[in-house]
Amino acid sequence: MPETTLPLEAATTRTSPAAPAAVTLDDLPPAEKKSSLSVGAWLSIGWLATITLASVLAPLFLADPLAADPFKARSGPEGMALLGYDELGRDLFSRMVNGAKWTLLIAVGAVAIGVLVGGLLGLIAGYFRGRIDAVLSPSFNILLAFPQLVLALLLVSVFANGAQDSVGKRVFVLIIALGIIAIPLLARITRANTLAWAERDFVMAAKAMGAKPGRVLFRDVLPNVLPAMMAITLLAVGIAIVAEAGLAFLDLGVKLPTPSWGNIMAQGKKELRRVPMMVIAPTIFIFLTVMSLNYLGDVIQKRFNVRESLL
Amino acid sequence: MSTATDQPTTGKAGDEHHLLEVTDLRTSFKTGRGMVRAVDGLSLSVERGKTLGLVGESGSGKSVTSRSIMGLTPRRNVERSGTVRLGGRDITDLSEAEYRELWATEMAMIFQDPMTALNPVTKVGNQIAESMRVHLDLSKSEARERTLALLEAVRIPEAHKRIDVYPHEMSGGMRQRVVIAIALACGPKLLFADEPTTALDVTVQAQVLDLLAEQQRERYMGMILVTHDLGVVASRADEIAVMYAGRIVERAPTRVLFREMKMPYTEALLAAIPKLEMAPHTRLVAIGGRPPDLVNPPEGCSFSPRCPYVQDRCRTEQPELVESPTTAGHFYACHFPVGSPENDEIRVQLRKSGVSLPGDEVAVTAAPGGAQPSVRAQLADTADEAQQQRQSTQANDSSTSTKEA
Numbered sequence: 256m257p258e259t260t261l262p263l264e265a266a267t268t269r270t271s272p273a274a275p276a277a278v279t280l281d282d283l284p285p286a287e288k289k290s291s292l293s294v295g296a297w298l299s300i301g302w303l304a305t306i307t308l309a310s311v312l313a314p315l316f317l318a319d320p321l322a323a324d325p326f327k328a329r330s331g332p333e334g335m336a337l338l339g340y341d342e343l344g345r346d347l348f349s350r351m352v353n354g355a356k357w358t359l360l361i362a363v364g365a366v367a368i369g370v371l372v373g374g375l376l377g378l379i380a381g382y383f384r385g386r387i388d389a390v391l392s393p394s395f396n397i398l399l400a401f402p403q404l405v406l407a408l409l410l411v412s413v414f415a416n417g418a419q420d421s422v423g424k425r426v427f428v429l430i431i432a433l434g435i436i437a438i439p440l441l442a443r444i445t446r447a448n449t450l451a452w453a454e455r456d457f458v459m460a461a462k463a464m465g466a467k468p469g470r471v472l473f474r475d476v477l478p479n480v481l482p483a484m485m486a487i488t489l490l491a492v493g494i495a496i497v498a499e500a501g502l503a504f505l506d507l508g509v510k511l512p513t514p515s516w517g518n519i520m521a522q523g524k525k526e527l528r529r530v531p532m533m534v535i536a537p538t539i540f541i542f543l544t545v546m547s548l549n550y551l552g553d554v555i556q557k558r559f560n561v562r563e564s565l566l
Numbered sequence: 567m568s569t570a571t572d573q574p575t576t577g578k579a580g581d582e583h584h585l586l587e588v589t590d591l592r593t594s595f596k597t598g599r600g601m602v603r604a605v606d607g608l609s610l611s612v613e614r615g616k617t618l619g620l621v622g623e624s625g626s627g628k629s630v631t632s633r634s635i636m637g638l639t640p641r642r643n644v645e646r647s648g649t650v651r652l653g654g655r656d657i658t659d660l661s662e663a664e665y666r667e668l669w670a671t672e673m674a675m676i677f678q679d680p681m682t683a684l685n686p687v688t689k690v691g692n693q694i695a696e697s698m699r700v701h702l703d704l705s706k707s708e709a710r711e712r713t714l715a716l717l718e719a720v721r722i723p724e725a726h727k728r729i730d731v732y733p734h735e736m737s738g739g740m741r742q743r744v745v746i747a748i749a750l751a752c753g754p755k756l757l758f759a760d761e762p763t764t765a766l767d768v769t770v771q772a773q774v775l776d777l778l779a780e781q782q783r784e785r786y787m788g789m790i791l792v793t794h795d796l797g798v799v800a801s802r803a804d805e806i807a808v809m810y811a812g813r814i815v816e817r818a819p820t821r822v823l824f825r826e827m828k829m830p831y832t833e834a835l836l837a838a839i840p841k842l843e844m845a846p847h848t849r850l851v852a853i854g855g856r857p858p859d860l861v862n863p864p865e866g867c868s869f870s871p872r873c874p875y876v877q878d879r880c881r882t883e884q885p886e887l888v889e890s891p892t893t894a895g896h897f898y899a900c901h902f903p904v905g906s907p908e909n910d911e912i913r914v915q916l917r918k919s920g921v922s923l924p925g926d927e928v929a930v931t932a933a934p935g936g937a938q939p940s941v942r943a944q945l946a947d948t949a950d951e952a953q954q955q956r957q958s959t960q961a962n963d964s965s966t967s968t969k970e971a
Contacts, residue, residue, distance in 0.1 A: 384642075385642055455682050456677045456678070456679060456682040456683040457682060457683050457684050457685045457686075459638065459677070460675070460677050460683050460684075460745070460748065461685070461696075462638070462669075463636065463638055463669050463670070463674065463675045464669060464670040464674065464696070464697040464748065464749075464751075464752075465666045465667070465668075465669040465670040465671070465697060465700065465701060466696070466697070466700065467666065470700075474685075474688070474696075475685050475688075478685075478687040478688070479685070479686065479687055
């Protein structure tokens, strides 16, 4: 669409020098405050913070999650044992809170691997394209096409299913297994966003000012891709929590007696009639946590879009 | 600035080799339909301290030309040939790392759209300082000091506050000034301005162009001003090259071009500029037809399908860019140039058959006693004025610098 400057007009305005505006920054109305977070967002943050903090501080105020008192087996709430006792007489609330530690550690650890490895590969594939992308992209897709739970199952049962394997080793293998699942997810999102941002003029401008690819990638592209990565990361943590629970159902989650939400629930299925709380409690905890994570992911996504439209 | 001191010497040595010399540049993109010949045998040269206006409609290869010269075209699916010399050095086939040495310090580019040419998540000050820290090896505080000076040079009010502001907190004009500051940061000798004002409104356009012209003079840079707006280049370019279908079809010093254009395309472009004195509801003049398909360019002259004076010869034989026999420095590629006896003959015949021609208006108003000056005459006057102004300021500049010396 040609905007034709009238030559006469151009000629006359040209002679008047660009006078600096008299308005100072202080005269301008204060920048509009960023809309504060919604109640839902605060509730989500509150829940996640409480769970995390409680799981770390659990030894200070809760009973040993492994200490079984056969006389209290299947009995109701009492004192700090808010949720009663499980079939072996262990404090269910303590097990829930302590289990959060393992559940969250596995989920966050796995997604961290996904973000680091998948994010980096996605950035590289999206920025350099060509042959690198031709190799990387199909591998993401192949990895995605693999039945994910089966993949994790395979890894855990091969590498950490020995009777003598420690809890630590099992958790480590779980993190790796779920991490491998998270890699293609993050990689694809990162690649798609990188493709879009790398086409922008400022990336070309940075290149034209002599910035090396690494600099362009991490200073110009990555910060812009980050919000999208963050949103999907939160989502992925939720998925990983559910995946861990699924593996626990197959006895391949965190090793008993060490508690995790997944294995408490898995134990609870045998006691469903007698101690329904063993299933209800983890279900609610997982539900709230995953919902909080998804909600926050959406909030980030929305913010990201708003900022995008501002530009 | 340091450039002011070496101004007289390089100015005189400019005869030996031009700052930029491009010969037979060709850039083609591989597409599914075939090779798109975006730049098709283009030659040009730019001196230090001079501005070349590169004019053409969308898709004529203006932007690709500047990117090809800078070596910014993608490496995949692109074929590039011809030679590009910068200050006598052949820079046609450098590796990306070698180009990186030249970018910013030897040649820089101002991008078209200030909305997208700045990184939204980095403070503008840092975006300007970044290249200086990399290329000039400045410390953080030195770079910041220079950034402030640059922001003031591009007339951003309250530079000390704006330096820590994000791009979205600035207006379009202000952002374009930042983009200019970035391009100027490392003191390039050659500046490409790729439609620097298309995204801005008219008043801001004029300010930004003035600023560019001022900086170009002050820093004694060569500049290629790419635009589709003849009004923009009329007052600010020393020389204008009109591009069509990846080639230069006419090239002349600005005033010569407006006074005695030879190429029917240039004539049509000028005729398409609306005039203030036209009656309301006058139909806007457009050049009929479409720009040629760059995959299968027409045989012969690429403008022939749209040219009102087209003859059989135009359809078979591609005209070469030749220098005008009457005016030195005026090149054009046309078998029947406007104003030549051959063209007049065609014109007479066409008029007999009742065709209205783009040059008619010019011919009428240019006649003695014509009531209103034509756009063409106005542009030529503007160019004259600007030239004189430039020369006088340049004379002042050099006299002051010699005094200092």
